[in-house]
Amino acid sequence: MEPARTYVNIHTHRPTGHSIELRTAGIHPWEADRMPVTSLLPLGETVQAIGETGLDFAKGAPREAQYAAFRAQLQLARQYGLPVVIHCVRAFNEVLRELATCPPRTAIFHGFIGSPEQARQVVAAGYYLSFGERTFRSPKTVEAMRATPLERLFLETDDSPTPIEEIYRRAAERLGIPETHLQEAALANYKTIFG
Template sequence: MLPYVNIHTHRPTGSGIELRTAGVHPWDAATQDAATLGQRLGGAQAVGETGLDFVRGADRAAQLSALRTQLRLARERGLPVVLHCVRAFEPLMRELAASEPRAVIFHGFIGSPEQARQALAKGYCLSFGERTFASPKALAALRGTPLSQLFLETDDSPVPIAEIYARAAEAKGVPEEVLQRAILDNYKRIFTGGEYEGPGRTKSDK
């Protein structure tokens, strides 16, 4: 049985694959020192969640400073970044273009289909969770995201990751096992440098 990849959760269950991250959230940019994050990374697989939130959190200057510090660290360590983005898509895209992280995952993506297309065109990945299914524009973005750039998550929701996968598979019109295999491959490619080749899977099975 294929494991579920939960790319971002505040409620770890210890089952499946749950990404380990460390970062300074834009809400905490004024109270946490991003400059010392490198000493706290430990076994983190990615820097995050970092990003920009122009609705709440620290002032914009503090958020931008913390973000730039973390993007620089991610590049130095060769780590992917997991991003929080609320009403700050264009500024965040400019910061990413200037830093060019190894890999980028927009977690909890709630942007428009056009914003999704812009991020996907840069090779970034998008992750969707429970809130997706209450937003027509986010649902359209999910449907338009290629399997090769897709992740799913629970974030802070108590909804099981298996339910998120089932609903996402239905929305995209693909079998759930196909969705699981694709997301597992994405995880392996970005975080372990390989592809999943478990039961029923071959190198030609894309």
């Protein structure tokens, strides 16, 4: 049996080594015009997912460069049979369209700040959502988290210094369920995707 305090932190820029933290390789949409996708190659054996990649229409590289980098990384994900970690800001329909055009094994929308309806669309497409500190700032995003079935839900610290334990505590409180349920669900989801 797993120890009781196993936390999956699906997306962090500040790895601690104390929780399960995903190892990814990718080019962020903010850097899509600065780094060629070929710079990711060869992919290390420890890489578990491609990302974060996606589209950000609020800031970042010019859109053509973002599209090119995202598409190339979706191809790479298919080639290696890897899931993708998605960064998506004000480009929801566009990201879903790209994923449908070149479907990866699965996708995790990290730092999700969309609406409950958008969360349902991600779930209907067969993908996962990850919530973090910013989730708790917006009632709409808390509703989106509530609309996400536990078997599609992850939590993350992203670039926040807040410990992952605290993110779980707050999410459990908002969802009105025991924190251990969240831990078990995220761990089960992690195992489903990454074995």
